[in-house]
Amino acid sequence: MRGIIDVGGGTRDIFGAGVFDYFLEYGEAFDRCYGVSAGCANIASFLAGQQHRNYEFYTEYAMRKEYMSLDNFIKTGSYVDLDYVYGTLSNSYGEYPLNFEVLKNNPSEFIIIAAEANTGKTKYFTKADLNYNNYAPINASSCVPVVNKPYKIDGVEYFDGGIADPIPYKKALDDGCDELVIILTRPKDSYRVGNSDKRMAQVLARQYPKAAELLEHRAEIYNIQLDAVKKLEEEGVATIIAPKSIGKLKTLTRDIDKLKSLYRKGLVAAKNANIK
Secondary structure: OEEEEEOOOHHHHHHHHHHHHHHHHOOOOOOEEEEEOHHHHHHHHHHOOOOOHHHHHHHOHHHOOOOEOHHHHHHHOOOEOHHHHHHHOOOOOOOOOOOHHHHHHOOOEEEEEEEEOOOOOEEEEEHHHOEOOEOHHHHHHOOOEOOEOOEEEOOEEEEEHHHOOOOOHHHHHHOOOOEEEEEOOOOOOOOOOOHHHHHHHHHHOOOOHHHHHHHHOHHHHHHHHHHHHHHHHHOOOEEEEOOOOOOOOOOOOOOHHHHHHHHHHHHHHHHHHOOO
16 A cells, blocks of 8 residues: 655645645555645645645745734734635635545545644544535644644644654554655755754643643654654665755745745655656
8 A cells, every 4th residue: 555644844845745746747646645734735735636736825825924924923823824724715715725526536545643732642634524615634733833822623622743743654554554655844864953842842831731742852753753764765665755955944934936946856856756
């Protein structure tokens, strides 16, 4: 069984958008798709067959203050307005609707990773949890702690899946995948440093101590999982697609020229990966 994982990474995941657009161009398909944070948006458009859709989000819509801004944070407690991104823009009446019917009928499974804010448990949503004009699980998976207040679904609060299971290769293997493609948004040999995570965790701990514990150890978890998937690559089970460099690009960068360059790097990296 063939699976693909997109680990997200804010607007830097325009790299992943490039990878998926290349796969759409050449008809690549996967049995199971695992999305973390921004990776969920890339996968949703991929399964909906909408080539270039996410490119528009990263290079046009993300520049709007309605998308992310200090004004949003002051007014709502969330820097990124997830309902604007996955509602106002993506619903059937939006500027660039997600083709939900195609997504729903795509035979590929779609697993969306989020973290329960109060328990720290990992939540694996599926395509069945998505509904017409309601993409709440994607919002939940993309809800960065401290930058955003938790996203609530059926009374349960969630944060970004990257603090719970940043590279969900174990879940994919447990689900029966014996061939994996893993999209990273930082170089393959780049390990996370947790200094900023620890500072943010101190703030988060006041209200969400379990989620704060995850955030505090996110770098450690990511680095352990990175070593594991690199070993899987050596064994021929996984193919890692990652940029060779990202410069000093931050998670929520709005440098259009650098974003466009990273997208092109995604296209090239997908081609060079020679997935069969």
